Amino acid sequence: MKIILSGALVLYSLLGTIAQTDLRKEVFVFPKESSDAHVLLIPQMKKPLQNLTVCLRAYTDLNRSYALFSYATRTHDNELLLFKPRVGEYNLQIGNEKISFEINDDLSYPVHICVSWESASGIAELWINDKPLVRKGLKKGYLVGAEAKIILGQEQDSFGGNFDHRQSFVGEIGEVHMWDFVLSPFQVHSLYSGQTFSGNILNWGALNYLIKGYVVTKPQLWS
Numbered sequence: 001m002k003i004i005l006s007g008a009l010v011l012y013s014l015l016g017t018i019a020q021t022d023l024r025k026e027v028f029v030f031p032k033e034s035s036d037a038h039v040l041l042i043p044q045m046k047k048p049l050q051n052l053t054v055c056l057r058a059y060t061d062l063n064r065s066y067a068l069f070s071y072a073t074r075t076h077d078n079e080l081l082l083f084k085p086r087v088g089e090y091n092l093q094i095g096n097e098k099i100s101f102e103i104n105d106d107l108s109y110p111v112h113i114c115v116s117w118e119s120a121s122g123i124a125e126l127w128i129n130d131k132p133l134v135r136k137g138l139k140k141g142y143l144v145g146a147e148a149k150i151i152l153g154q155e156q157d158s159f160g161g162n163f164d165h166r167q168s169f170v171g172e173i174g175e176v177h178m179w180d181f182v183l184s185p186f187q188v189h190s191l192y193s194g195q196t197f198s199g200n201i202l203n204w205g206a207l208n209y210l211i212k213g214y215v216v217t218k219p220q221l222w223s
């Protein structure tokens, strides 16, 4: 039974129907500043989103602004954007509207980040290393568009492009997941502790992605 199943999987992979990679022991390394290096993430499903959560772990010593997660549609380049404008602050954008979260940063350590948003209330949560920051709200009643380019490493100012090297990410990113619901505190805690809890839109354990430019997949060193 097992043999038949994995045989079918190999066949599907060969046909290119699924080319999913289990990256659970790996990270993407963005080794130097550029205006082109990025990873395009291909979602497992596409639908307008009322609720969402994105989690990832990032390690960088940048002392300038950079994008952590850039989800653009044809109408809004900042449809869903997690951005670090400076030390001590995170920005979330939904449908091109921005809110900011203040925090005492420690530059020298990998950071586990979960950001969630629900349309019904507009409330956004930002969890940094298992701690919730003060909640803010934006875009109450909005629907996040389904047809998106999802990019790590660069900040999109158009659908899939218009990158600025001054906002590029330099460092390491791993454990990227996305869900179509708001994670519970317990679920955030499980992820922070390194337990497997797979995203249903993006799943680090079965990721479809395309590397463009100088981005390297390497074993994770930080755990």
Ligand SMILES: *[C@@H]1O[C@H](CO)[C@@H](O)[C@H](O)[C@H]1NC(C)=O
Pocket (backbone or CB within 6 Å): 050, 051, 118, 120, 180, 181
């Ligand atoms: C989104 O979350 C709200 C609760 O905040 C829930 O009532 C609603 O059904 C959810 N929508 C979807 C599509 O899951």
Ligand SMILES: *[C@@H]1O[C@H](CO)[C@@H](O)[C@H](O)[C@H]1NC(C)=O
Pocket (backbone or CB within 6 Å): 063, 064, 065, 085, 086, 087
């Ligand atoms: C860079 O670091 C200096 C102090 O070391 C700080 O004053 C400055 O705000 C930092 N710049 C950014 C963009 O975080």
Ligand SMILES: [Ca+2]
Pocket (backbone or CB within 6 Å): 077, 078, 155, 156, 157, 158
């Ligand atoms: Ca942008």
